[in-house]
Amino acid sequence: MVDITLSVNGAACTGSPEARKTLADFLRDDLNLTGTHIGCEHGVCGACTVIVDGRAVRSCLMLAVQAAGSEVTTIEGLAPDGGLGTLQQAMWDSHSFQCGFCTPGFVMQAAAFLSGHPDADEQQIREALSGNICRCTGYQSIIDGVLLAAQRNRQGATVNADQRSDNGSNRG
Amino acid sequence: MAAIAAERYTGASIKRSEDPRILTGAGRYVDDIKLPGMLHAAFVRSPMAHARVLSVDVSAARELPGVVAAITGAEMEAMTAPGPDALMALMGWAGPMPEFTLLATDKVRLVGDPVAIVIAESRYLAEDGCELVEVEYEDLPPVVDAAFALDPGSPPLFANLGDNIARPHSRHEFGDVSATFAGADLVADFHIDVHRHQNVPMEGRGCVASYDADPGFMTIYAATQSVHVTKIAVAMRLGMEPDKVRAVAGDIGGSFGLKIGASREELAAAAASRHLGRPVKWVEDRGENLTASGQAREESFDVRAAVSNDGDLLGLDVKMVIDTGSYPGMGAMVPDIMEAMLPGPYKLAAMGFESTAVTTNKACYVAYRGPWASETFVRERVLDLIAKDLGLDPLEIRLRNAAPRTDPPAVMITGRPLVGVTSRESLERVAQLVDFPGFRRRQAEARAQGRYLGIGVATFIEAAPGPRTPEAGTGPMGNEFMRLRLEEDGIVVLFTGQMPHGQSHQTTLAQIAADEFGVPFEQVRVVVGDTDVVPFGLTGGSRSATMTGGVALHGARQLKAKVLDFAAHLMEASAQDLLLTDGHVWVRGDPASAIAVSEVARRAASGPFGADVDAKLEVEATFDGGEGGWSGGTHCAIVDVDVETGIVTVERYVAAEDCGALINPAVVEGQIRGGVAQGIGAVLLERSAYAEDGSFQSATFMDYLMPTACDVPRIEIEHLETVPLDADVNFRGVGEGGMIVAPPTVVNAIEDALSPFGVRIYEQHVPPARILELIAAADLGG
Amino acid sequence: MKLPPVEYEAPTTVADAIDLLAEYQDEASVLAGGQSLIPLLALRLARPAMLIDINGIDELSGVSVTDGRVAIGATTREYVAEESQTVADTVPLLAAALPLIGHEAIRSRGTIGGSLAHADPAAELPAVARALDAEFVVRGPAGERVIPAAQWFEAYLTTSRQPDELLLEVRFPAAKQDTGTSFQEVARRHGDFAIVGLAASLVLSGGVISDARLAFAGVSDVPVRAAAAEDLLVGERPSAELFDEAARRATEDLDPPADLHGSSDYRKTVAAAVARRGLRAAAENAARGSD
DSSP states (O other), X not given: OOOEEEEETTEEEEEOOOTTOBHHHIIIIISOOXXXXXXXXXXXXXXXXXXXXXXXXXXXXXXXXXXXXXXEEOGGGSSSTTSOOHHHHHHHHTTOOSSOSSHHHXXXXXXXXXXXXXXXXXXXXXXXXXTSOOSSSOSHHHHHHHHHHHHHHHHTOOOOOOSSOOTTTTOO | OOOOOOOOOTTXXXXXXXXXXXXXXXXXXXGGOOOTTOEEEEEEEOSSSSEEEEEEEOHHHHHSTTEEEEEEHHHHHHTSOOOOOHHHHHTTOOSOOOOOOSSOSSEEOSTTOEEEEEEESSHHHHHHHHHTOEEEEEEOOOOOSHHHHHXXXXXXXXXXXXXXXXXXXXXXXXXXXXXXXXXXXXXXXXXXEEOOBOOOOSSOOEEEEEEETTTTEEEEEEOOSOHHHHHHHHHHXXXXXXGGEEEXXXXXXXXXXXXXXXXXXXXXXXXXXXXXXXXXXXEOOHXXXXXXXXXXXXEEEEEEEEEOTTOOEEEEEEEEEEEOOSSOSSGGGHHHHHHHHTTTTBOOSEEEEEEEEEOOSSOOBOOOSSTTTHHHXXXXXXXXXXXXHHTOOHHHXXXXXXXXXOSSOOBOTTSOBOTTOOHHHHHHHHHHHSXXXXXXXXXXXXXXXXXXXXXXXXXXXXEEEEEOOTTTTOSTTSOEEEEEEEOTTSOEEEEEOOOOSSSOHHHHHHHHHIIIIIXXXXXXXXXXXXXXXXOSXXXXXXXXXXXXXXXXXXXXXXXXXXXXXXXXXXHTSXXXXXXXXXXXXXETTEEEEEEEHHHHHHHHHSOOOOTTOOOOOEEEEEEOOTTEEEEEEEEEEEEEEOTTTOOEEEEEEEEEEEOBXXXXXHHHHHHHHHHHHHHHHHHHTOOOOBOTTSOBSOXXXXXXXXXXXXXXXXXXXXXXXXXXXXXXXXXXXXXXXXXXXXXXXXXXXXXHHTGGGTOOOOBSOOOHHHHHHHHXXXXXXX | OOOOOOEEEOOSSHHHHHHHHHHHGGXXXXXXXXTTHHHHHHTTOOOOSEXXXXXXXXXXXXXXXXXXXXXXXXXXXXXXXXXXXXXXXXXXXXXXXGGGSSOHHHHHHOBHHHHHHHTOTTSHHHHHHHHTTOEEEEEETTEEEEEEHHHHEEETTEEXXXXXXXXXXXXXXXXXXXXXXXXXXXXXXXXSOOSEEEEXXXXXETTEXXXXXXXXXXXXXXXXXXXXXXXXXXXXXXXXXXXXXXXXXXXXXXXXXXXXXXXXXXXXXXXXXXXXXXXXXXHHHHHHHTO
């Protein structure tokens, strides 16, 4: 067991994981943050993606002990309390997801990518997300959500919280 | 109150109710469940494809600190009831029924066959414990292909079957096969192979089984397409009364046919929970999912086509062998559906269909999104091959053969009427959306520069649910049930046995009910996933749009009538004069009379009322599918094949589809795109690969390659105007169509790209190395 | 797929790390980025008794230039090297290869030293190192030594690093004036390991190739220098015919492994295509640079 202290979603956390415990399992089991999902445990599917010290990482390929002293953001901490951030709202508006299992990984990877590439075009977004696997959607609706978020970020638009769709934003 | 707007949700891409929790990590999947005292299970799995089990020694595992139990196959048998595969029993399978145990006892039948279960304080410790279990195996010759399985000399996988025939050879004929073939201008012969690939949902199988010894009650938290099927399967195998078992499901990370009831591992976990009196969680990892959860589509076809010189497909005679793997799944049942669907929307004069199903030392054949899909692959490949032989255009030959819509409707040679089928329209629409002559010019220019572009089309129909037939409404894929209730707070609650795992039912069903009942979308709640509370149901077979959409529509209508009858008493009006819109009941012509539905509900709950007043604002609705109908369409792909490396890029993909009336266009389009992505994956990337000794070669995502955002293009979707058949319910299913028709669409395009080389493609999996082999073989005149 | 039990130490100095290596020898695995090692542990294919986590040894990270060589510390993250202007300016072949390594999240953690010490023959960095005759600086209880790339890659996933040695840094020569580089890769999907990849570097002097370096990924159990092709190219002017012949020479003696993705012949064929394309791109690159 190794004692660690780290910041998760802005809050200081401590734990005593075995050295062999992955960050993904530590988040899910020790901190009860089950939003980060496990899809393969060998670093290919991206479902476990979180942000560590500003970079998207695959939490199944990090040991929890390696995150000591780091700032970790998970899907639960991406948006202001109880709300949806611009990216999440855009993905809702774009019908980005179906079963939702790949979702946290996609959202975190897209969030990390957009923060460094706010003007990315579709091809760049596809390449940036090509390390995240979705089985349900065929990706188009996810890409559209990211493109919409980027557009809204540029416009500084306020979020339309209305449930009813308008013609543009809810089409895949 | 102000003028009441008539809002219409059905047909609009209403944002999903599921998404706020999905997008914030607040979904609740089975691996998210934690119960007090919960233990974790892992399985010792066979490294051999086919072997006798001589001994299993779990003593060292039991000694490991943190391991609470290690249970062998024999011990598991003693604590469970023997029984057939739940799905086969449910589907009424009457053929050979292999006898097997939940955990292997006398022999193992595939790499990954579970031999023992280890239960520990954590999954880490359970896996450590598994490594300490010693199993002695005695090698048996592996049966790894259908040819050997058909050989009576092959060692039978199941002693009680005596051979490796999962379903004996049978042949059916429709129309006059010999006369049709004798009179044809041309008889063409092909052998076509479809390869083994698999569902691969992002979440694997899993459950948390929680047995409470006092009072002897089992709660099973499942990832399943039907909580009732899970409950029945668990009760059967554990020898428990069904009313002592409750199955509950929350969010489910996809399934595509895989999670259908309770697998051997899930049942073993449940038995372990009862044995220990503590909750036991088993969630499979990706290695288990790829190796042992089940696979699909390994089928081979000898096809004879009787053709006229003008391109009429007069008859088909097909001999099929399906490799159903080891333990029973649905493989043996697939030939019947394929046979029924093989004619597609075409006018055949005759058809012969024969099939044999074999068992092999591979993962069991499970339902995978359109289990019968190979019939479309075979038919649509054959049409293209014939078109090439006759010098016909692929659109032309399909238009020639597609049955026109007549009244009475044309009937498939296998019996079902092609009522309301819009295949011709879908072909014509694709011809409008894709400039074929323009493409041919571009293709010629590209060839001159050594670039190989190709275009392919394919057409399909899907019985989603299919036209009304005399047998409609019977069996597990029969009638749909729903309970609808107006709660005291004015919320309309729909209790359905549907088990969404990406289908967005909590949104689509609420849209329909909101419209039909007359409340805002936000005032409807859809309850799923608890056998204590929902009626029997199963999500699969693309049934829910029609069956559940229909029962929601009619049920909401019935509930509304009840509510208005009750309101009539409150408002001292006649029910016929009452309207229910926008969550309010009001007297026609008198908006000031409006009272909130919630007020009506509150009043109904605060009885008692006289015997002549029905204040129970609840209905149990049943729907048999109404007039039903077909879904279908035509897809078109344009590909770019790099003939130096074999890499194929799908440059453009167009789908003209008809799934009846759309409940939620974004949901429909998502289903189509996901299915098409799986089809592209099947052709270019995905293969469940076995070596000659039965060892499994694609047990990680490094070897089983899934399509990514760089592999699937924008998929352009046109919704065709449908032919309404029913007065009310014209929603048809769309879940499986994309996956059914995409593989032949893409293969047809690849063959077109490679036509300068004389390449013909008789298989579904064409990875880069295979493309180069096909070109080389064609060059050699092979 | 949970990792097996393993001891863990996170030394903060090179000396401490070497002490641990000396003690545990081949029972220890060095943990840097973990992007290759942790999957092996999860699959229980690797069973070290001890994980020596070197991410906390600050002196092992960084990019610097000395004596016409770029020295990259072993624990330098791939994304740091990718974003480094120094690397882009002085080792363009490395800069070309880095974005092809996996996906962004892999490069967030993966390290230059880790990838090169893991030595997957289908990976990008080993081919780059081999093409450029990079130098590997290791230190053990007996002292420090510098190993040229030709001797570094010994066999499949095997380098000449001794079990008690730690890789400290990798040195890449600065590209000469008029160098054109290209990293070509044929992979099943974007971001995958190469079926075949080629690191190519050409120097054009007055339109004539004065230096040629070609190294393949994915054609053997180690990255392979195409020496025969290099010999052919030097002294010649770029042309399609020249590159065709060079591609033939580069691949005729190859005996690539067969696997799920292709037969040996398939890889040979692809290697030739990759060689033609890589040479064309490198030559165009060089010509552009000298305009």
